[in-house]
Amino acid sequence: MFDFIIVFASSLLAATIAPFYSEVVLAAVLTRQPDAAVLLWVLASTGNTLGSVVNWWLGKYLLHYQHRRWFPVKPDQLARAQHWFQRLGIWSLLFAWAPVGGDALTFIAGIMKVRLPLFVALVFIGKGLRYLIVIYFAEQLLL
Template identity: 85%
Template sequence: MIDYVLVFASSLIAATIAPFYSEVVLAAVLTRQPDAAMLLWALASVGNTLGSVINWWLGKYLLHYRHKRWFPIKDKQLERAQRWFQRFGVWSLLLAWAPVGGDALTFIAGIMRVRLALFVLLVFIGKGLRYLIVIYFAEQLLL
C-alpha cells in the first residue's frame, strides 16, 4: 500500500513547480511489484494530472496578484507566454509532460482560462503516454 501512495504522491509533487522526478519512484516500485504495472500507471497518470490541475488553478486565481512585487513572473514574460500559448493553442497541453516547460505550460493554461475538462483530458493523455513509455522501458530492464 505504501508503494502505491509513493507513486501517486511523487507523481503529484513532480507536476507542480517543485522539482521532482516521479519516473524514478515509478520504476523502483515497478521492480518490487511488476504485476501491478497498470495500477501503477493509473496512479502515476492521475497523480501527475492532479498536480497539473494545481498549476492550472494557481495560474487562474493568482493572476490578479501579478502587479505585486513578489509575483514570480514579470509582465513581459507573461505576455510572451500568453502569445506563445495563443499561437499553439490548447493542443500544446499534450506536451505538459515535458520536463522543461511542461509545468509552466499548465500554469499558463490556467491564466488563459482553458476549460478545466479539456485541460484535464489533454494533460492526462500526454502524461499517461509518458508513463506508459517509462513502464515499458522499466520492464525491458527487468527482463
C-alpha cells in the first residue's frame, strides 16, 4: 500500500513547481509491483494531473495580485506567456508533461482561465501517455 501512496504523492509533487521527478519513483515501484502496472499508471497519471490543477488554480487566483511587488511574474513576462499560449492554443496542454515549460504551461492556462474540465482532460491525456511510455520502458528493462 505504501508503494502506491508514494507513486501518487511523487507524481502530484512533480507536477507542481517543486523540482521532482516521479518517473524514477514509478519505475522503482514497478520493479517491486510488476503486476500492478495498470494501477500504478492510474495513480501516477491522476496524481500528476491533480498537481497540474494546483498550478492552474494558482494561475487563476494569483493573477489578482499581479500588480504587487512580490508577484513572481513581471508584466512583460506575463504578456509574452499569454501571447505564446494564445498562439499555440489549448491543445498545447497535451504537452504539459514536458520537463521544461510544462508546469509553466499549466500555470498560464489558469491565468488564461481555461475551463477546468477541458484543462483536466487535455492534461490527463498528455501525462497519461507519458506514464505509459515510462512503464513500457521500465518493463522492458525488467525482462
